[in-house]
Structures are given as structure tokens and as C-alpha cells.
Amino acid sequence: MRLIATAALAGMTLLAACGTPQEQCIAGVTRDMRVLDRLIVESESNLQRGYALRDEIRTDSRFVMCYPGRPATADSPAIAPQYCWRDYDRTVTRPVSINLAEERVKLAEMRKKRQSLARAAEPAIAQCRATYPE
Structure with a gap:
């Protein structure tokens, strides 16, 4: 229903x-x-x-590739990929007493x-x- x-x-x-x-x-x-x-x-x-159910927003940090880098060419050397921490929000539903x-x-x-x-x-x-x- x-x-x-x-x-x-x-x-x-x-x-x-x-x-x-x-x-x-x-x-x-x-x-x-x-x-x-x-x-x-x-x-x-x-x-x-x-x-009751309550939604909470939680922030997690992830280590991700920020710059993919590039291979070496005849004119320039290779550049390694760069990684950095990024924050991501996620919603968590949790029970609460009423x-x-x-x-x-x-x-x-x-x-x-x-x-x-x-x-x-x-x-x-x-x-x-x-x-x-x-």
C-alpha cells in the first residue's frame, strides 16, 4: 500500500x-x-x-589520478602520472530511535x-x- x-x-x-x-x-x-x-x-x-531512517552525508577522501601524464616524444621527456587526494560525498542512511x-x-x-x-x-x-x- x-x-x-x-x-x-x-x-x-x-x-x-x-x-x-x-x-x-x-x-x-x-x-x-x-x-x-x-x-x-x-x-x-x-x-x-x-x-526512523535519517540520511547523513559523509565525506571520504580517495587517492586518484589527477593528471594522466604523457609518454616521451622526440621533443620532450615522459611525464609520470600525478595522483592526489579528492573528497567525495556519499549519503548513508542510518536508523535512529524515535x-x-x-x-x-x-x-x-x-x-x-x-x-x-x-x-x-x-x-x-x-x-x-x-x-x-x-
Whole structure:
């Protein structure tokens, strides 16, 4: 179910980027709802797992070839390749503990807020449909 919801959210995001004027209007007035939908899915996943996942960016250094060098020619001697240290960022996802009771309260509040946003968006959605009929 969560995979379907995530796929649907990704699809809506793509549609919003290249949709009709009506779809773009509706996407504009429902932006907060889509953000909240993603947060609700994340919170539900955290509760199901019993912990949250956090992304951290870590920097690693690698010894890499900076200059490949060149072979000798009739006019110049060979130049050996040169190596140097380069920093590379990588993202690491790690589990972190959460307070499950607080997470349940947060999820309930987000669901209530989602309902109120949906009610508030109905007139704006109707206006988008009236302004940009398909």
C-alpha cells in the first residue's frame, strides 16, 4: 500500500511539472497537501518499522589520478602520472530511535491537518476547473 502511495505521489509530481493549465493550477493549490502526504507516509513507515531512517552525508577522501601524464616524444621527456587526494560525498542512511507515542500523536495531527487542507482546497480546485476547463 505504501509503495503504491509513493508511486502515486511521484506520478502526481511528474504530472504537475508538465500537465495542462488546469492540472498545473490544481497542483499549485494542493502543494501543501502533497507535502503532508509524503510526511504521513514517512511517519506511517517509521511506526511500522519502530524506528526512523535519517540520511547523513559523509565525506571520504580517495587517492586518484589527477593528471594522466604523457609518454616521451622526440621533443620532450615522459611525464609520470600525478595522483592526489579528492573528497567525495556519499549519503548513508542510518536508523535512529524515535518515541513511538510521539510519532503516533504527530501522525494523528498530520491526518487532521490533511483533512482540513483538503476541505479548504475544494473551492480553489473548483475555481481551477472553472477557469481552465478541459
